[in-house]
Amino acid sequence: MTDLDDHQLAAEIAQSTGQKLVDLLHNTPSHQRGWGGLEYEGDAMAHHHIVDCLRAARPDDAVLSEEGRDDRSRVNESRVWIVDPLDGSSDFGYSPHWAVHIALVVDGVPTAGAVAVPGWETTWATEPKPTPIMSSIGSRPRIVVSRSRSHYDGRLLQQALNAEVMAVGSAGVKAMAVVRGDVDAYVHGGGLYEWDSCAPVAVARAAGLVCCRTDGADLEFNKSDPWSPGLVIARPELVDDIVNVMS
Ligand SMILES: [Mg+2]
Known part of the structure; x- marks a missing residue:
């Protein structure tokens, strides 16, 4: 190899x-x-x-x-x-x-x-890059959240953005659901570890998606403490709306 x-x-x-x-x-x-x-x-x-x-x-x-x-x-x-x-x-x-x-x-x-x-x-x-999504976002954005946070993140996004919210496990699966166009964003309002987010972020960015913290700040990796406060992986046109709701 x-x-x-x-x-x-x-x-x-x-x-x-x-x-x-x-x-x-x-x-x-x-x-x-x-x-x-x-x-x-x-x-x-x-x-x-x-x-x-x-x-x-x-x-x-x-x-x-x-x-x-x-x-x-x-x-x-x-x-x-x-x-x-x-x-x-x-x-x-x-x-x-x-x-x-x-x-x-x-x-x-x-x-x-x-x-x-x-x-x-x-x-x-990250190479070959995933095929970018060309379709436009529907009248209700589709957002996937973590099962453990669905009562909080899910409800918030539903009320503020009229989002269609679904919840599944695995950060990687949720991120790849955005990459393949099943949903328009993945939002995780609580903390998570760098190993949860790092590979999904690398792949999502290669697909043209925007990845940041829920407060809009840049994600940092290889920190001494690998705990990270929140994650957004979204189609570019949705990021500002999501950050406004979550921060
Ligand atoms: Mg594991």
Whole structure:
């Protein structure tokens, strides 16, 4: 994999990790798919596969993984891979709404990335760029929010923007729903971690979407504390309206 560029490498790792997770599901009888077992096995297996691939292909780069130990030495590194081996793990085995996130941050800016959604049989990457959405936004903007925040974010957006609101799990799935034009924006009013947002942001920006905090500020990555206050991924014409409601 050393001959791949960063975009290709992100896509290759996201895709192969997604396939390994699908294989794990297929090889686990449904009666063994209880809570608290399979998603942890998936988290660990996916994490080790990603770290092994990155160590082999980019031995000098740092890695921040949801499932890894973070000693914060990455903060002083220029090139850092920020990964979520299994995003939306509570849906793993129950719905198609889980994803694999692989992103490369260079000096705090996402420069390459991929999001695999095996349940939709697709991996999106920063190269080749996703096809931009050409259709216009309907009379009611369609906005996807997090299940855990639907009572607050969802209600707010419904009332202020007359939005049609839906809620699903997995930040990657919600972001890719915007990328493929199912919805016009993804809004998350609470905090989330950099591994939740980094690869989705890299891919969404490559698709021509705008990504920022809910207060309109720039997103920062590879911070010492990887917690981030809120996320908007939206079609450009909707961003100001959403920020006005959410900030
Ligand atoms: Mg995860």
